[in-house]
Amino acid sequence: MxxxxxxxxxxxxxxxxxxxxxxxxxxxxxxxxxxxxxxxxxxxxxxxxLPVRGKFVIEISAEVTEAVTGTQSLTLPLNAAVAYQIDLKDYCPDFRCIDADEIYLDRDGAHGHMTDWRVENGSVLVLDGGVAETVTIWYEAYPEKLTAQTAADANLNLxxxxxxxxxxxxxxxxxxxxxxxxxxxxxxxxxxxxxxxxxxxxxxxxxxxxxxxxxxxx
Structure with a gap:
């Protein structure tokens, strides 16, 4: 609509x-x-x-030497000496909150729910920098706000x-x-x-x- x-x-x-x-x-x-x-x-x-969902993917990889930010993604270098603290609000302007049931992990060819994770202050995801993995987060997002300037043909995100x-x-x-x-x-x-x-x-x-x-x- x-x-x-x-x-x-x-x-x-x-x-x-x-x-x-x-x-x-x-x-x-x-x-x-x-x-x-x-x-x-x-x-x-x-x-x-019935929350709106946003998707953000974090990869820890030996293929990069510095952080690389993409569209709804972040790639970080493999580094056993650090614990990465990723504030999702910095990368997802529509971020509302994390849904614990919607975090997935790809590691060593296996895909499933991520069970070992930590969040600080509601939006800061803490990941071990020494493990190569991909974390996919389906977070609850704020819907786009309608204003007097919203285009007539703009689709509602519903x-x-x-x-x-x-x-x-x-x-x-x-x-x-x-x-x-x-x-x-x-x-x-x-x-x-x-x-x-x-x-x-x-x-x-x-x-x-x-x-x-x-x-x-x-």
Whole structure:
């Protein structure tokens, strides 16, 4: 779903856009001005239990003599004399927190969950510099914030089932002063659908055994 589509669906719920395409005019401008903040609040509620995922890969290698930073990756030289302290906030601007179930290790041809690791201050991953290995971290990320400058065709970084709930939340918040009963109905529909998503998420397998997350979402 794009930002423009989200705005259109929200306005249609509030009977403020009669056409099939988004129409911005004086009659709905007040709603449109408030939408970025309301949308961000709704996204925060949804992603509290359906987190956006970011991926960062750290390799300790004998093939380099100094740190090499790539796109969502970091390669460090093999050095038995050091313990590397990697602050993920320095490399991942959207970093929110580490998920202990989503750290994977490749070492000596074997791949699996990493069980021997340490984090300091919530974001600093400590690794033994004397072991050649690759560590893949699927961390919880902050979703990109929507603003008045967000492009109309910008895609929301949300799965479809989550994005489809946002118009209900937004209409429920924006319509309070105009039609409180309809606003309450939309908010109740949002909460009901949200609970169903929460229940479905809780039934999904944990990150163990052979089940592994290969997307940015659960």
């Amino acid at each position: 794009t930002w423009s589509e989200l705005k259109l669906l929200t306005l249609q719920l509030m009977f403020s856009n009669e056409t099939a395409a988004l129409t911005e005019d004086d009659s709905n401008q007040e709603y449109l001005n408030a939408m970025p903040g309301v949308a961000n609040a709704g996204i925060s509620i949804i992603t509290a239990f 799965p479809r089932e989550a994005a489809e709930l946002l118009p209900l939340y937004m209409a429920g918040e924006l319509y309070k002063d105009d039609d409180l009963s309809m606003a309450a109905q939309y908010r109740n529909e949002f909460e009901d659908a949200l609970q169903k998503l929460r229940d479905a998420a809780e039934k999904r397998p944990a990150g163990s055994g052979n089940y592994q997350n290969t997307t940015g979402w659960w």
